[in-house]
Amino acid sequence: MAEPVLEVREVSKHFPGTTALDHVSFAVRPGEVHALVGENGAGKSTLIKVLTGVYQPDGGQLRHLGEPVVFRRPIEAQRAGISTIYQEVNLVPLMSIAGNVFLGREPHSKGGLVDWRRIHAEAAELLAGYGIHTDVRRPLASLGVGAQQMVALARAVSTDARVVIMDEPTSSLEPREVETLFEVLNGLHERGIAVVYVSHRMDELYRVCDRVTVLRDGRNVHSGPLADLPRIELVSMMLGREIRDIREHGVTSFGEDHHTEAEPLLRAENLSSKHAIDDVSVAIRPGEVVGLAGLLGSGRSETARAIVGALPLDGGTVWLGGRRVPPGNVAAAVRAGISLLAEDRKTDGIIPSLSVRENIVLAALPRLSPFGLVSRAKQDRVVDVFMKRLRIKASSPDQKVAELSGGNQQKVLLARWLCTQPKVLLLDEPTRGIDVGAKAEVQALIDELAGEGLGVLLISSEMDELIDGADRVIVLRDGAVAGELSGGNVTEEAVLAAIAAAGEDADD
Ligand SMILES: Nc1ncnc2c1ncn2[C@@H]1O[C@H](COP(=O)(O)OP(=O)(O)OP(=O)(O)O)[C@@H](O)[C@H]1O
Ligand SMILES: [Mg+2]
Numbered sequence: 001m002a003e004p005v006l007e008v009r010e011v012s013k014h015f016p017g018t019t020a021l022d023h024v025s026f027a028v029r030p031g032e033v034h035a036l037v038g039e040n041g042a043g044k045s046t047l048i049k050v051l052t053g054v055y056q057p058d059g060g061q062l063r064h065l066g067e068p069v070v071f072r073r074p075i076e077a078q079r080a081g082i083s084t085i086y087q088e089v090n091l092v093p094l095m096s097i098a099g100n101v102f103l104g105r106e107p108h109s110k111g112g113l114v115d116w117r118r119i120h121a122e123a124a125e126l127l128a129g130y131g132i133h134t135d136v137r138r139p140l141a142s143l144g145v146g147a148q149q150m151v152a153l154a155r156a157v158s159t160d161a162r163v164v165i166m167d168e169p170t171s172s173l174e175p176r177e178v179e180t181l182f183e184v185l186n187g188l189h190e191r192g193i194a195v196v197y198v199s200h201r202m203d204e205l206y207r208v209c210d211r212v213t214v215l216r217d218g219r220n221v222h223s224g225p226l227a228d229l230p231r232i233e234l235v236s237m238m239l240g241r242e243i244r245d246i247r248e249h250g251v252t253s254f255g256e257d258h259h260t261e262a263e264p265l266l267r268a269e270n271l272s273s274k275h276a277i278d279d280v281s282v283a284i285r286p287g288e289v290v291g292l293a294g295l296l297g298s299g300r301s302e303t304a305r306a307i308v309g310a311l312p313l314d315g316g317t318v319w320l321g322g323r324r325v326p327p328g329n330v331a332a333a334v335r336a337g338i339s340l341l342a343e344d345r346k347t348d349g350i351i352p353s354l355s356v357r358e359n360i361v362l363a364a365l366p367r368l369s370p371f372g373l374v375s376r377a378k379q380d381r382v383v384d385v386f387m388k389r390l391r392i393k394a395s396s397p398d399q400k401v402a403e404l405s406g407g408n409q410q411k412v413l414l415a416r417w418l419c420t421q422p423k424v425l426l427l428d429e430p431t432r433g434i435d436v437g438a439k440a441e442v443q444a445l446i447d448e449l450a451g452e453g454l455g456v457l458l459i460s461s462e463m464d465e466l467i468d469g470a471d472r473v474i475v476l477r478d479g480a481v482a483g484e485l486s487g488g489n490v491t492e493e494a495v496l497a498a499i500a501a502a503g504e505d506a507d508d
Contacts, residue, residue: 002029003066005194006051006082006163011060013046013218015403017395020046022218023060028163033185033195035205035226038215038238039435040407041393044198045086047215048165051196052084053077075104081162085152085169093141097132098123100140101155130154131180144296145344146173150180157184164188165196168406170204171432174296174461182208200407200435201462202231216240239437252468253440255447257487258287265455266338266424268307271316276302277479280316284424284455289446291470292459293495299479300459301343304426307457308340309333320423334363337423341414341430343459349413352402356394357383359401359412364419386415389445391438407433414442424455431465443469467492475499 004027013021020043028034036044049055050062053071061068064080071077074084091100098116099106101123109115123136130150132143140148149169156164170178185208188195197209205212206226214222214237222237264283271280277299284290292300305311307318309330318325318333326332330340342349351359361379383397390411394404401412410433417425430446431439446469450456460466466473472486475498483498485491 002031004029004063005065007063008047008050008057009061009063011047011050011057011062013043013050013055014058017399019218021050021057024215024218024220026213026220026223028194028196030162030194031189031192032211033189033197033209035209035212036196036198036215037200037205037212037234039393039437040391040411040433041405042215042238042435043218044215045167045405046218048084048086048167048196048198051077052082052165078159081160082165083156083159083161083163084165084167085149085156086167091140091148091152091155094139096137097127097134097140097143097151098136100151101126101136101158103155105159126154126158127151130184131177146177146296149173150177153181153184157188161193163194163196167198168200168433169197170199170201175463176295178204200433200439202234202436206231214238235436238435252465253443253447254465254468255444255451257471258289258450262286265321266307267319268303269317269319271303271306271318272314273302273306273311274314275479276311277306277476280306280476280479280481282307282457282474284457286423286453286455287450288472289450289456289458289470291466291473291490292457292476293466293473293499294476294482295499297478298476300476301428302479303476304340304428304457304459305342307333307426308338310340310342334420334422338426339363339417339420339422339424340426341417341428343428343432349416350401350409352400354401355398356387356392356401356404356412357397360386360397360415360419363416364421382419383415386419390415390441407435407438410434411438411442418445418449422454424457425449426457426459428459429461430458431460431462463492463495467495 007027009025010023011021012023024047026047038044046055050057053074053076063069092103098120102119107115107118120136127136130153132147132150140151153169169181173181185195199205209226211224212226212229213220216238262285265286266284268282272278280299280303282290282303292303294300302311306313309328309332313327320336320338325336357379360383387397392411393408401409414430431442434442446456458466458469467490470490473490473495474481475483475495485494485498
């Protein structure tokens with residue numbers, strides 16, 4: 001076997017109250033795609049940060065090309081040919097797309113000035129290879145999360161990388177973008193570049209990875225080839241339970257469809273907002289899970305945001321239980337009983353400096369306390385229930401949310417909106433970044449709540465989750481409703497066909 005390009009031996013990393021890495025050894029070889037898996041909070045991101053100079057290990061050794069090495073800062077790892085795409089896009093939103101691609105290594109003209117013309121030309125050409133055709137002088141923020149992730153990827157791969165590390169690269173990508181990513185991965189493999197790949201999506205791992213390392217509670221519990229490792233065995237190693245104790249789930253943990261003839265609970269009629277959605281109508285009955293399907297930029301998130309009043313409307317009305325919900329007023333919508341779990345937890349949700357407890361009860365406080373005072377005991381009860389049910393891993397409810405792993409932050413947000421006890425819950429990518437065990441729990445919970453009469457709008461880029469979870473699917477294209485499927489017609493083929501058919505009359 002070839003010598004590792006990058007390796008850690010017996011590395012440990014402690015945080016107050018947590019041992020994130022406990023004597024972990026791990027090696028990546030040239031040309032391999034090495035999956036790094038484990039439950040939320042298992043230590044994956046921490047290991048990556050040790051490999052890339054973000055964190056200094058408290059013990060153990062880092063080795064590069066067979067020699068001990070110390071990366072004091074991320075730039076030192078980058079210079080050694082280690083490129084990283086983090087779990088959250090960490091580029092500069094207000095800088096141009098091209099500027100982000102060349103950030104920190106801008107070519108200069110003879111006169112010593114930054115050569116913007118070259119930056120724009122090269123960035124445009126590079127990004128075209130990743131399916132991004134847009135004016136690269138526009139700010140990065142003008143792109144959706146998925147496209148931003150592709151920019152991060154293009155940036156990482158275009159540097160002279162020997163190792164490319166990807167922390168959940170596909171969690172915000174469209175199926176089409178995922179395919180592009182896999183082509184890029186193939187190319188890297190052929191060039192002998194090593195890849196470390198973190199993902200909670202089993203299908204993907206088995207498709208693209210050669211080897212796997214399983215972390216559990218900060219320990220390496222297994223490293224070996226992936227292809228012959230049965231899936232159930234992999235899951236059992238991740239969760240630390242015997243195979244016979246693992247429930248045999250289908251692809252998802254949704255149960256039967258919820259059929260209901262009741263009058264709609266929520267009626268969003270003819271919603272329009274400049275450049276985002278055009279005359280979109282959605283009705284949700286009590287106990288019904290309505291899926292929203294569509295490609296990137298089709299207006300799914302915008303529709304959800306419009307319903308809850310987070311997107312200014314040019315026209316349209318939202319009714320809940322026969323009452324008109326005041327437009328453009330999120331607080332009023334929440335009071336009326338509509339809650340939104342937003343797609344981008346960094347900008348739309350998590351308050352990093354507050355504790356887990358505070359983040360969870362934040363939105364429910366007005367309900368928990370009609371008179372302004374909420375007993376700590378009452379808060380504790382609610383927080384305790386959701387921390388257990390969603391298996392939120394934190395040293396205590398008082399730990400700052402910023403210190404939680406990515407998946408656990410997502411669970412905190414979900415808990416926040418669940419404990420507002422909404423009548424209608426809008427879920428934009430509810431299981432993004434959540435590990436297999438907790439994902440099953442979240443899906444079962446959505447199912448259970450729908451069974452109790454909650455109306456749900458479900459947006460998911462995971463086709464299985466959408467098809468299995470939704471009783472009815474509305475297909476959006478270019479901000480408008482392009483079709484609707486219900487009952488036995490809700491199949492993957494039908495949804496994909498609806499998305500494609502709607503595209504036939506367009507020329508882009
Ligand atoms: N800055 C920090 N301060 C305190 N604790 C931290 C910090 N960063 C991580 N931790 C803790 O270390 C453990 C491992 O976290 P890490 O982010 O590595 O998990 P992960 O495997 O990447 O999980 P996920 O799948 O949710 O992204 C968690 O218990 C987390 O709360
Ligand atoms: Mg992580």
